[in-house]
Amino acid sequence: MIEARHLRVLRAVAATGSFSAAARELGCTQPAVSQQMKALEGAAGTPLLIRSGREMRLTEAGRALVRHAGGILAGLTAAEEEVAAIAGLRSGRVRLVSFPSGSSTLVPMALAEMRAAHPGTRVSLVEAEPPGSVEMLRSGDCEIALAFRYPQVSAAAEAVSGGGGEWDDLVLRPLLSDRLVGVVPEGHKLAGAGAVGIAELAGEPWIAGCPRCRGHLVEVCESEGFTPRIDFATDDYPTVVGLVGAGLGVAVLPELALESVRTKGATTLEVEPAVRREVVALTLPDLARVPAVAATLDRLERAARR
Amino acid sequence: MIEARHLRVLRAVAATGSFSAAARELGCTQPAVSQQMKALEGAAGTPLLIRSGREMRLTEAGRALVRHAGGILAGLTAAEEEVAAIAGLRSGRVRLVSFPSGSSTLVPMALAEMRAAHPGTRVSLVEAEPPGSVEMLRSGDCEIALAFRYPQVSAAAEAVSGGGGEWDDLVLRPLLSDRLVGVVPEGHKLAGAGAVGIAELAGEPWIAGCPRCRGHLVEVCESEGFTPRIDFATDDYPTVVGLVGAGLGVAVLPELALESVRTKGATTLEVEPAVRREVVALTLPDLARVPAVAATLDRLERAARR
DNA sequence: CCCGTACCCAAGGGTCCCTTATGCTCAAGG
DNA sequence: CCTTGAGCATAAGGGACCCTTGGGTACGGG
Numbered sequence: 001m002i003e004a005r006h007l008r009v010l011r012a013v014a015a016t017g018s019f020s021a022a023a024r025e026l027g028c029t030q031p032a033v034s035q036q037m038k039a040l041e042g043a044a045g046t047p048l049l050i051r052s053g054r055e056m057r058l059t060e061a062g063r064a065l066v067r068h069a070g071g072i073l074a075g076l077t078a079a080e081e082e083v084a085a086i087a088g089l090r091s092g093r094v095r096l097v098s099f100p101s102g103s104s105t106l107v108p109m110a111l112a113e114m115r116a117a118h119p120g121t122r123v124s125l126v127e128a129e130p131p132g133s134v135e136m137l138r139s140g141d142c143e144i145a146l147a148f149r150y151p152q153v154s155a156a157a158e159a160v161s162g163g164g165g166e167w168d169d170l171v172l173r174p175l176l177s178d179r180l181v182g183v184v185p186e187g188h189k190l191a192g193a194g195a196v197g198i199a200e201l202a203g204e205p206w207i208a209g210c211p212r213c214r215g216h217l218v219e220v221c222e223s224e225g226f227t228p229r230i231d232f233a234t235d236d237y238p239t240v241v242g243l244v245g246a247g248l249g250v251a252v253l254p255e256l257a258l259e260s261v262r263t264k265g266a267t268t269l270e271v272e273p274a275v276r277r278e279v280v281a282l283t284l285p286d287l288a289r290v291p292a293v294a295a296t297l298d299r300l301e302r303a304a305r306r
Numbered sequence: 307m308i309e310a311r312h313l314r315v316l317r318a319v320a321a322t323g324s325f326s327a328a329a330r331e332l333g334c335t336q337p338a339v340s341q342q343m344k345a346l347e348g349a350a351g352t353p354l355l356i357r358s359g360r361e362m363r364l365t366e367a368g369r370a371l372v373r374h375a376g377g378i379l380a381g382l383t384a385a386e387e388e389v390a391a392i393a394g395l396r397s398g399r400v401r402l403v404s405f406p407s408g409s410s411t412l413v414p415m416a417l418a419e420m421r422a423a424h425p426g427t428r429v430s431l432v433e434a435e436p437p438g439s440v441e442m443l444r445s446g447d448c449e450i451a452l453a454f455r456y457p458q459v460s461a462a463a464e465a466v467s468g469g470g471g472e473w474d475d476l477v478l479r480p481l482l483s484d485r486l487v488g489v490v491p492e493g494h495k496l497a498g499a500g501a502v503g504i505a506e507l508a509g510e511p512w513i514a515g516c517p518r519c520r521g522h523l524v525e526v527c528e529s530e531g532f533t534p535r536i537d538f539a540t541d542d543y544p545t546v547v548g549l550v551g552a553g554l555g556v557a558v559l560p561e562l563a564l565e566s567v568r569t570k571g572a573t574t575l576e577v578e579p580a581v582r583r584e585v586v587a588l589t590l591p592d593l594a595r596v597p598a599v600a601a602t603l604d605r606l607e608r609a610a611r612r
Numbered sequence: 613c614c615c616g617t618a619c620c621c622a623a624g625g626g627t628c629c630c631t632t633a634t635g636c637t638c639a640a641g642g
Numbered sequence: 643c644c645t646t647g648a649g650c651a652t653a654a655g656g657g658a659c660c661c662t663t664g665g666g667t668a669c670g671g672g
Contacts, residue, residue, distance in 0.1 A: 002386050004310045020649055032630055034650065039629090045393035050446065050592045051650075054638070057446045059596055060399055061392045068385035072378055079374035080308050086367045087351035093366055140356065140363045286356045290365055326618055338661055340620070345660090357619075360669070614672085621666080628659075635652080642645080 004076055006040040007069040009033055010048065014066045017056050040065075090120040092292030097126045097133045098146035100210070100235050104260040106175065106279070107146070110299035117299075121292050130212065137170070137282060143293045145282045146300075148178070148254075150216045150275070171288040173281040173297050175304035178254040180277065182269040183240070185247045195270035198252075202226035205249035207240050208233040217252060220275060237261050279304070310382055312346040313375040315339055316354065320372045323362050346371075396426040398598030403432045403439045404452035406516070406541050410566040412481065412585070413452070416605035423605075427598050436518065443476070443588060449599045451588045452606075454484070454560075456522045456581070477594040479587040479603050481610035484560040486583065488575035489546070491553045501576035504558075508532035511555035513546050514539040523558060526581060543567050585610070 012022035013033065023030040041048050048062035058066065085091035098107055111123050128136060133145040182196065184204075190196050198221060206228040208214035214233055221228045231249055234240060237257040244251050245265025254277055258268065281300050287293045318328035319339065329336040347354050354368035364372065391397035400420075404413055417429050434442060439451040488502065490510075496502050504527065512534040514520035520539055527534045537555055540546060543563040550557050551571030560583055564574065587606050593599045 001311075002382060002389075004382075005307075007385075018649070029631060030650070031632085031652085034652090035629075038651095044389045046389065046597055047592045047595050050590055052444060052446065052590055052592075054649080056650095059593070060598075061389050061596070064388045064392065065385055068381055068388070072381040072385065075374055075378040075381060076308060076310075079313075079371055079378065082370045082374070083308075083350045083352065083367050086370065138358060140358065284356055284358060286353045286358075287365070289353050290367070291352055292366075324618070335662060336619075337621085337663085341660070360618080616671085617669085619667085619669105622664090624661105624663080626659105626661085628657105630655105630657085632655085633653085636650085638647105638649085640646085640648105642643100 002040070002043055002065075004072060006036055006043070007065065007072060009036040010040060010062070010065055011069045011073070013037065013049065013056065014058055014062070019056070085120065087291055089118040089291050089295055092118075092121045092290075094121065094123045094144060094292050094296045095126065095142040096123055096144045096146070096296065097128045097136055097142040099130055099133065099148065100127045105256070106300065106303050109303040110296065113299045113303065114296055118292070118295060121295070123292075123296055129210065134167070134170070134282060137284060143283060143287050143290070144296060144300075146175075146279065147282055148277045148279045150277050167282060169285075170282045171285055173283075173301060175279045175281055175300055176256070177276045177278050178256045180252050180271065180275040181255050181258065182271040183244045183251045183253055183258075183263070183266050184269060185244055185250075186265050186267050187247070188250070188267075190269060191267045193269060195272055197224070197272045199224045199226060201250050202228070205229055205231040207231065207243045207249045207251040209237070209240060209251075209253065210235045216277075220273075224273075241266050308346065308349055308371075310378065312342055312349070313371065313378060315342040316346060316368070316371055317375045317379065319343065319355065319362065320364055320368070325362070391426065393597055395424040395597050395601055398424075398427045398596075400427065400429045400450060400598050400602045401432065401448040402429055402450045402452070402602065403434045403442055403448040405436055405439065405454065406433045411562065412606065412609050415609040416602065419605045419609065420602055424598070424601060427601070429598075429602055435516065440473070440476070440588060443590065449589060449593050449596070450602060450606075452481075452585065453588055454583045454585045456583050473588060475591075476588045477591050479589075479607060481585045481587055481606055482562070483582045483584050484562045486558050486577065486581040487561050487564065488577040489550045489557045489559055489564075489569070489572050490575060491550055491556075492571050492573050493553070494556070494573075496575060497573045499575060501578055503530070503578045505530045505532060507556050508534070511535055511537040513537065513549045513555045513557040515543070515546060515557075515559065516541045522583075526579075530579075547572050 009022060009026060012025050013019060016022045016025060019033045019037070020030045023033045026033070037049060044061055044065070046061045047059050048065060050057040050059060082091070096107065107125060111125070114121060114123050126142065130145075130147040133142070133147060136142045137145040182198070182201065184191050190200065202221070202225075206217070208217055208230045214230065217228060232243055237253060238261050240251050240253060241258070241261050241263055243249060245263070252271060252275070256279070281297055283293055283297065288297070315328065315332060318331050319325060322328045322331060325339045325343070326336045329339045332339070343355060350367055350371070352367045353365050354371060356363040356365060388397070402413065413431060417431070420427060420429050432448065436451075436453040439448070439453060442448045443451040488504070488507065490497050496506065508527070508531075512523070514523055514536045520536065523534060538549055543559060544567050546557050546559060547564070547567050547569055549555060551569070558577060558581075562585070587603055589599055589603065594603070
């Protein structure tokens with residue numbers, strides 16, 4: 001088996017015309033070159049070099065090997081170069097999937113920072129619901145999945161709401177803890193109250209968010225002693241706020257979501273008990289060590305700290 | 307440093323999708339594959355494989371390496387193939403240089419056998435005088451030099467006749483020992499005598515061959531007590547025979563040379579003392595181990611045995 | 613529930629390779 | 643002619659590397 005290392009030495013010998021000069025060029029000793037060439041000639045099955053008195057010449061087989069060596073070594077260095085570019089963040093692609101309308105500020109900020117710090121990298125964004133996004137992660141369709149969870153929620157509730165299964169085998173990077181706030185129409189009787197118990201909204205019509213948020217809402221309300229009457233459910237936070245602003249009901253939304261929604265005709269309340277949802281970035285253990293993925297996770301974390 | 311062996315393993319893993327399957331394909335154990343991949347990831351500085359549950363997927367860097375691996379390994383196998391072709395006598399060039407008009411039967415026979423036995427090889431023939439042919443050998447302009455020598459001749463005579471210097475550092479393959487025979491015109495008084503002492507030709511006009519042959523002739527004659535009167539000197543054996551046939555003098559020629567010359571008007575004699583010239587093939591020690599060169603030497607030797 | 617597959621890990625042994633040290637040859641220069 | 647320097651070959655020693663063996667864990671099928 002001809003090794004690339006042999007070709008490197010052979011090329012140096014052919015270029016310099018001497019074992020000693022090749023050894024100096026390669027940064028090793030002359031016997032090392034001598035042995036490498038002997039090994040290569042053994043592998044080739046025919047002499048490659050002619051030690052004719054003082055000068056060192058190539059046989060036909062030697063010339064053939066040197067002719068091939070250029071392309072082979074060029075291919076190797078090109079491969080190393082490309083890998084080094086990916087490892088050195090001068091290249092690389094990251095596919096990020098996040099839950100719909102869940103990252104209007106976080107993701108753009110992180111992506112902008114990534115582009116500024118590592119212009120060679122490209123981060124693409126796709127939206128998917130948590131059960132599906134984690135599935136995409138596991139099946140190799142993305143490198144990072146943004147998701148959220150309600151720490152207090154029971155495993156059973158997670159299951160029934162399709163919470164996305166177990167994350168034990170994933171790398172979980174906490175990004176931020178998002179407080180849930182109530183949203184009521186401006187003319188509502190509780191508008192202006194600093195904080196309300198959630199049970200005070202028991203009789204109101206509710207507008208729920210995504211399936212998991214809806215499941216969580218029901219669970220919280222039931223622990224407070226009532227079942228909310230949900231009239232509308234939509235993933236889209238501006239729609240939720242619009243519905244509330246139109247006086248069609250009340251809602252509980254993540255504070256982060258309200259940052260990028262104009263609360264026209266609606267006002268916010270603190271709710272009791274305080275409920276938080278935890279936004280996390282998920283990836284696979286191996287992917288967490290890929291430089292571009294790690295860098296993107298860092299930017300997401302930094303963006304979450306504001 | 308990425309090694310070709312690593313790429314071979316990586317490609318097998320990428321093709322089979324499993325370490326164990328790759329190990330079976332490569333004929334080694336699974337931990338060997340595992341360690342190779344770990345080493346390659348260490349060299350690359352970034353993960354290359356994603357062990358996601360059951361299936362094995364590639365990272366971007368891994369895909370880049372696999373993409374390069376094809377060309378690199380193809381180049382390596384092409385190089386091995388070409389060298390193996392040379393080593394296996396399916397290819398290869400041999401440049402043979404022989405003394406002028408010294409090998410009219412030997413060389414064609416050997417070359418024909420070479421072509422028949424190893425059609426991929428090509429043996430080229432150039433003519434050059436022994437001092438120059440050995441020089442060509444030493445300077446890499448040919449692989450085999452055919453030469454001859456007179457064993458009895460003194461070193462001093464070799465020197466003055468430009469005999470070609472020392473051959474101690476060369477590989478010398480004796481081919482045949484060629485008896486010298488006298489050539490006289492058919493009407494000559496000695497024609498028909500089975501054998502003559504060379505001194506009996508002392509008074510004749512002589513026709514000499516090449517410079518070295520001429521020097522040798524003079525030396526032999528002087529050891530027999532006379533100095534030949536040389537009227538003509540030419541390298542070309544047919545010319546020598548033609549001159550003798552025309553009655554212009556007598557000559558002493560190698561028996562081998564007469565085989566391919568029509569001795570029109572001339573007749574041959576054994577001469578006393580018996581003189582032989584030794585025809586040898588010379589090459590460099592390293593070249594003697596080159597298969598095509600060794601094979602050509604073998605054919606020359608076989609042709610010399612007739 | 614057991615079993616087969618697949619991967620990782622740790623330990624052992626063998627091989628390979630590089631370095632150091634030594635000897636030889638050749639060529640140039642005193 | 644002898645010396646000196648350069649260059650290559652060889653032998654011995656030590657270290658690194660790699661492969662195998664054996665044991666452990668997780669997952670999926672009978």
